[in-house]
Amino acid sequence: QVQLVESGGQLVQPGGSLRLSCAASVRTFSDYTMGWFRQAPGKEREFVAAISWSGTGTYYVDIVKGRFTISRDNAKNTVYLQMNSLKPEDTANYYCAAKVGSRISSAAGYNYWGQGTQVTVSS
Numbered sequence: 001q002v003q004l005v006e007s008g009g010q011l012v013q014p015g016g017s018l019r020l021s022c023a024a025s026v027r028t029f030s031d032y033t034m035g036w037f038r039q040a041p042g043k044e045r046e047f048v049a050a051i052s053w054s055g056t057g058t059y060y061v062d063i064v065k066g067r068f069t070i071s072r073d074n075a076k077n078t079v080y081l082q083m084n085s086l087k088p089e090d091t092a093n094y095y096c097a098a099k100v101g102s103r104i105s106s107a108a109g110y111n112y113w114g115q116g117t118q119v120t121v122s123s
Contacts, residue, residue: 002026002098002112009094009117012086016121020081022096022114030054033099034072034079035110038092038119045095047107051079059104064090086121093118 003025012018026032035050049070050059058070069082079096094117097110 002032004096004098004112004114006094006096006114006117009119011120011122013123014086014088014121016086017082017084018086018119020083020094020096020117020119022079022081024077024079024098026077026098029072029077030074031100032112033102033104034070035097035099035104035107036070036079036081037095037097037107037110038090039095039116040089040092043092048094049081050104052102052104057104083119086119088121091119091121 004022006022008020030053036048037045038048039045048064049068051070051072055072067085072079096114098112099109101109
């Protein structure tokens with residue numbers, strides 16, 4: 001069983017930065033590939049980024065590549081999403097998720113989800 005709790009979402013101006021955190025309650029955090037997803041009102045949930053169990057492998061969808069950075073601290077059971085150069089279209093509820101599978105480029109297979117943290121980019 002994996003419990004995930006996101007934090008760090010807030011209102012930020014366009015061009016600003018935020019760092020989201022996701023704390024995991026799990027026996028062995030390093031068993032899991034971790035991902036970030038987001039869902040804007042009226043839109044489907046979309047895959048944003050993922051990181052391998054060791055942290056050496058990362059994947060980003062094109063629309064966030066170069067602006068977002070995913071990282072993890074296995075000693076703290078925490079995964080992060082550093083978001084820079086934020087745009088209004090980044091406004092969404094951001095979720096972290098965990099899966100046992102190792103394919104970081106795939107959005108499939110995530111079976112543990114947090115409750116989400118709201119990010120609003122607006123002036």
